[in-house]
Amino acid sequence: MSRLPRSTPEAQGLSAAALGSFVGALDAGDPEIQTIMLLRHGHVVLEEAWAPYRSTDRHLLFSVSKSFTSTAIGLAIDAGLLSLDDQVISFFDADELPETISDNLAAMKVRHLLTMTTGHSQDTVEALSRDRRMVKIFLGLEVRHEPGTEFVYNSGATYMLSAILQRLTGETLLDYLRPRLFEPLGATEATWQVSKEGITVGGWGLSIDTESMACFGQLLLQRGQWQGTQLVPAEWFEAATSKQVPNDNEENPDWKQGYGFQFWRGRHNTYRGDGAFGQFILVLPEYDAALIVTSATTDMQAILNTVWEYLLPALEGKEVPAAERPERLVLAPPAGPAPAPGDGTTYRFSASNATGLTAVRLDVDGTGTFTFEDLQGRSHELVCAAGDWREQTATDPIDDAGPDTGPDTAQRVLTSAYQDGDAFVATFRWVETPFVARLACRTDGDTMTIDGELNVSFGPTGISLTSDK
Structure with a gap:
C-alpha cells in the first residue's frame, strides 16, 4: 500500500517531459540504475x-x-540519555578499555563519532568487522590525532554509536527505532x-524498500x-544535516562540501545519506524535493552529475537537455x-571462495x-537456464571482503x-542488493574451471575457481 500521495509532475510544478529526459539520461549512463x-x-x-x-523489494x-x-x-539525546559532549569511554566497562587510556582517546566525545573526527588516521571498520570483540578493538586502536581536528570517514565510529545506544537502552x-x-x-x-x-x-547493513527511503527523505x-x-x-x-566539519580532503566535488552528523553536504545546498555502489537519499530543500536512488556502480559521482545536469534545471523550471x-x-x-x-557431473569447490559456491552440475x-x-x-541451489530471468529465493552468499554484507534473510535471485x-555462462542477480555475478x-574431464566477475565489490571483482579433485 502506498504511504506517500502520488501526483502528476505538472500538478507539482514540474514538466513530465523534463523528468522523462532525466530518466532517459540515467538509463543511457554507465551507472546501472535499479x-x-x-x-x-x-x-x-x-x-x-x-x-x-x-521498488517494493x-x-x-x-x-x-x-x-x-x-x-x-x-x-x-532528546530523551536525556546522553549528550554530544559525553566521553566515549564513559559508556564502557573497564574490561573493554585499554590498560592505558591515551589523552586522545579520553578526549573523544559522542560528537566526534557523529562527525567522523575521532582522531583515527583511517577507517577502523576493517579492524573490527571480522572479530567478535568490535567494541574492545575500537577502543584499543591508536588515536593518532586530537579528536575534532581531522575528518576521516570511519564506519567503525558509527558502530560505536550503535553500541552506546544499546548500552543505554x-x-x-x-529495536529502538522500530516504534519511534x-x-x-510504515517501514x-x-x-x-x-x-x-x-x-x-x-x-551499514540496513535494508528497506524504495518508498521507505522516500518516507525518510520526506x-x-x-x-x-x-x-x-x-x-x-x-x-x-537541522544540526545533523548542516555542515559540522570541513572535509576538503575528499576527492569528488559532492563529497567535499562538508559533513554533518552522519549526513553528507552536497553542491547546490543539498544534503544526503549515501551508501556504497550508488544508494542515495538526496534532499534538495530549496526545491522541497527529495530523490531516492538504488543502483550498482563504482562511480557514484556520475549519478549526481546527471542529477545536476537534468533534474536540477527541471526543478528550477529551466530547459532540460534532451534525452530519450x-x-x-x-x-x-x-x-x-x-x-x-x-553430462550431469557434479563439480565441487571449496566453500571458502568469495562467492560461496560449493558445487556446479x-x-x-x-x-x-x-x-x-x-x-x-x-x-541453496540456484538453477540457470537460457532465456528470460528465472526467479528463485536464497540468502546472499557473497562475502566481498568488505563490511557491507547484508542481513541474513531470504531474497529474490534472478x-x-x-x-x-566452450563456456556455460551463468549470471546471478541478487536483486535486494547491488550484486551481480557472472x-x-x-x-575438462574431471575438472571444472570458472572465470568470472562481480559487478561491484569492496575487494577484487575477478573470480577464478578450480574444482576440487
Whole structure:
C-alpha cells in the first residue's frame, strides 16, 4: 500500500517531459540504475524500477544506514540519555578499555563519532568487522590525532554509536527505532545486520524498500514531522544535516562540501545519506524535493552529475537537455545461444571462495545447477537456464571482503545462462542488493574451471575457481 500521495509532475510544478529526459539520461549512463523515486511538495511525481528490480523489494542501503543511526542518537539525546559532549569511554566497562587510556582517546566525545573526527588516521571498520570483540578493538586502536581536528570517514565510529545506544537502552538500534521511526513511517520491512557480539552494526547493513527511503527523505524535508506528529526533534535534523566539519580532503566535488552528523553536504545546498555502489537519499530543500536512488556502480559521482545536469534545471523550471526515455526500463539477461548439453557431473569447490559456491552440475537439458553456501553455512541451489530471468529465493552468499554484507534473510535471485564458445555462462542477480555475478564455467574431464566477475565489490571483482579433485 502506498504511504506517500502520488501526483502528476505538472500538478507539482514540474514538466513530465523534463523528468522523462532525466530518466532517459540515467538509463543511457554507465551507472546501472535499479530504482528511483522523486518527491516534490510531499508527493511522488516520478517512480521507476528497471526490471527485474522492484521498488517494493527491500534494498541493502550500505552507508545510508548511518543517517538512520544519527536519527536514533538524536532521539536518545532528546530523551536525556546522553549528550554530544559525553566521553566515549564513559559508556564502557573497564574490561573493554585499554590498560592505558591515551589523552586522545579520553578526549573523544559522542560528537566526534557523529562527525567522523575521532582522531583515527583511517577507517577502523576493517579492524573490527571480522572479530567478535568490535567494541574492545575500537577502543584499543591508536588515536593518532586530537579528536575534532581531522575528518576521516570511519564506519567503525558509527558502530560505536550503535553500541552506546544499546548500552543505554538495553535494545538494539533496530529495536529502538522500530516504534519511534520505522513503524510510524510504515517501514515495517526493515532488517539490519547484527555483529558477532550482538550489536546492530549501525554504519551499514540496513535494508528497506524504495518508498521507505522516500518516507525518510520526506521526514527530513519536514524537519522530523510526520502526519502531524513530531517524530524527531526539528533541531536535531537541522544540526545533523548542516555542515559540522570541513572535509576538503575528499576527492569528488559532492563529497567535499562538508559533513554533518552522519549526513553528507552536497553542491547546490543539498544534503544526503549515501551508501556504497550508488544508494542515495538526496534532499534538495530549496526545491522541497527529495530523490531516492538504488543502483550498482563504482562511480557514484556520475549519478549526481546527471542529477545536476537534468533534474536540477527541471526543478528550477529551466530547459532540460534532451534525452530519450525508452519505452521499457529493463536490465535484460545477457544474450547468447542456449547452453550446450552437459553430462550431469557434479563439480565441487571449496566453500571458502568469495562467492560461496560449493558445487556446479551441468545437465543434458542445458540447465546448470549451482549450489551456494551462505554465511551461516546453509546450502541453496540456484538453477540457470537460457532465456528470460528465472526467479528463485536464497540468502546472499557473497562475502566481498568488505563490511557491507547484508542481513541474513531470504531474497529474490534472478538467473540466466547462455553458451559462449566452450563456456556455460551463468549470471546471478541478487536483486535486494547491488550484486551481480557472472560465472563462465569450462569442463575438462574431471575438472571444472570458472572465470568470472562481480559487478561491484569492496575487494577484487575477478573470480577464478578450480574444482576440487
